[in-house]
Amino acid sequence: MRSASAVFAEFGYSGGSLRAIAASVGVSPATLIQYFGSKEGLLEAVLEAWTEQTHELYARDLQGLPYFRALAELMTFHVNHRGLIELFLTMAAEASSPVHPARAFVQRRYGQTFEEFSRHLRETRDHGETALTEREIATEVHMLIAAMDGLELQWLIDPAFDLRGLFEVYLDQAITRWTAPRGS
Amino acid sequence: MRSASAVFAEFGYSGGSLRAIAASVGVSPATLIQYFGSKEGLLEAVLEAWTEQTHELYARDLQGLPYFRALAELMTFHVNHRGLIELFLTMAAEASSPVHPARAFVQRRYGQTFEEFSRHLRETRDHGETALTEREIATEVHMLIAAMDGLELQWLIDPAFDLRGLFEVYLDQAITRWTAPRGS
DNA sequence: GTCTATAACCGGATAGAC
DNA sequence: GTCTATCCGGTTATAGAC
Numbered sequence: 001m002r003s004a005s006a007v008f009a010e011f012g013y014s015g016g017s018l019r020a021i022a023a024s025v026g027v028s029p030a031t032l033i034q035y036f037g038s039k040e041g042l043l044e045a046v047l048e049a050w051t052e053q054t055h056e057l058y059a060r061d062l063q064g065l066p067y068f069r070a071l072a073e074l075m076t077f078h079v080n081h082r083g084l085i086e087l088f089l090t091m092a093a094e095a096s097s098p099v100h101p102a103r104a105f106v107q108r109r110y111g112q113t114f115e116e117f118s119r120h121l122r123e124t125r126d127h128g129e130t131a132l133t134e135r136e137i138a139t140e141v142h143m144l145i146a147a148m149d150g151l152e153l154q155w156l157i158d159p160a161f162d163l164r165g166l167f168e169v170y171l172d173q174a175i176t177r178w179t180a181p182r183g184s
Numbered sequence: 185m186r187s188a189s190a191v192f193a194e195f196g197y198s199g200g201s202l203r204a205i206a207a208s209v210g211v212s213p214a215t216l217i218q219y220f221g222s223k224e225g226l227l228e229a230v231l232e233a234w235t236e237q238t239h240e241l242y243a244r245d246l247q248g249l250p251y252f253r254a255l256a257e258l259m260t261f262h263v264n265h266r267g268l269i270e271l272f273l274t275m276a277a278e279a280s281s282p283v284h285p286a287r288a289f290v291q292r293r294y295g296q297t298f299e300e301f302s303r304h305l306r307e308t309r310d311h312g313e314t315a316l317t318e319r320e321i322a323t324e325v326h327m328l329i330a331a332m333d334g335l336e337l338q339w340l341i342d343p344a345f346d347l348r349g350l351f352e353v354y355l356d357q358a359i360t361r362w363t364a365p366r367g368s
Numbered sequence: 369g370t371c372t373a374t375a376a377c378c379g380g381a382t383a384g385a386c
Numbered sequence: 387g388t389c390t391a392t393c394c395g396g397t398t399a400t401a402g403a404c
Contacts, residue, residue, distance in 0.1 A: 012196055012278055013199075014196055014199030015197075015198030015278070015281075017397065017398090018398065018399090019397075019398095029397090029399085030371070030401095033398080034370075035369095039397090039398065089337075090280065092277070096273070103341075106341055110341055139350060143354055145334065146354075149330075151330040153277065153333050153337075154294065154330060157290055157294055158294070166323060169327065173357075211389085212389055212390080213381085214382080214383095214388075217381060218387075219387095222380080223381090
């Protein structure tokens with residue numbers, strides 16, 4: 001399963017052949033089909049495994065601002081498990097095509113992340129630490145997700161990129177913005 | 185040429201077949217090979233055309249802050265010419281693989297954008313409008329590129345996404361940060 | 369359960385007709 | 387110049403042996 005993820009992550013869904021995956025796993029392509037029914041079935045299994053892996057990481061008991069601060073640690077984990085990001089971003093870009101088998105997954109994933117981030121930001125507001133409107137929350141969450149994806153993308157292209165450090169800068173600026181007294 | 189770009193943009197390099205491109209253009213696959221030598225040759229031509237198209241847009245006489253403010257208009261153009269972004273982001277994500285034929289192009293492109301943005305931000309500093317250190321400039325440029333790519337990615341997944349509006353928010357915050365008196 | 373063998377098809381690329 | 391026809395390797399998927 002980890003092998004399949006790695007191949008899809010590196011070559012995309014179109015570019016990642018069952019043969020390559022089978023060879024990487026150490027079985028025959030036929031065996032993969034037996035297990036997963038089809039290439040698309042294998043992709044679904046890979047995406048499901050991806051979701052489980054990332055859920056373990058996100059599933060913390062943190063709420064509000066501490067939750068966001070913990071995202072920086074998540075980045076460090078990502079740097080040490082490159083495949084997770086590589087898989088998601090490759091699928092996300094490939095899935096700009098409406099017929100891509102991972103499109104629904106990517107859309108769902110973005111929706112869930114948006115909701116989760118929004119919930120924690122509302123939590124922050126309800127505790128009186130911020131005074132953001134609903135609209136501002138939506139804006140900030142979209143920008144936070146964009147910063148994460150965009151920095152990750154630059155890191156994929158250039159492994160020397162300081163992903164954690166730059167994300168921490170963004171995060172600090174964002175939290176400052178959220179908690180600072182309202183400007184005009 | 186525009187047809188080929190559209191196919192590569194939608195299906196990626198692996199997923200975009202010569203047959204599909206040829207059908208889209210209205211010629212035979214053999215004709216494409218005659219012109220471009222190989223599929224990879226065709227991709228190079230597509231990327232070159234992409235560079236020319238975007239260069240026309242960036243090539244303004246604006247310097248410093250007005251240059252950055254003009255990026256918002258660029259976003260509007262992108263919204264109306266989805267293929268440009270779709271092609272670049274699809275290639276960028278696919279090119280996380282070291283053997284991808286577009287990898288060098290994507291790396292070069294990121295480098296050029298980084299240098300161009302940095303130059304304009306230095307310009308801003310030299311005019312006394314900002315007081316950013318070299319390191320801060322590099323950080324801000326990386327974050328600006330990340331915001332652009334990340335927001336564009338969300339827009340590709342969800343066409344209803346307000347790309348221009350959200351980017352303007354980011355841009356305003358960034359310019360405020362650059363021009364505000366130094367905090368502690 | 370996993371493999372080998374193979375079917376059925378699609379990929380890029382070539383040869384040669386027009 | 388562009389097409390048709392074709393080659394050949396790769397792709398997914400199936401059938402049946404072990």
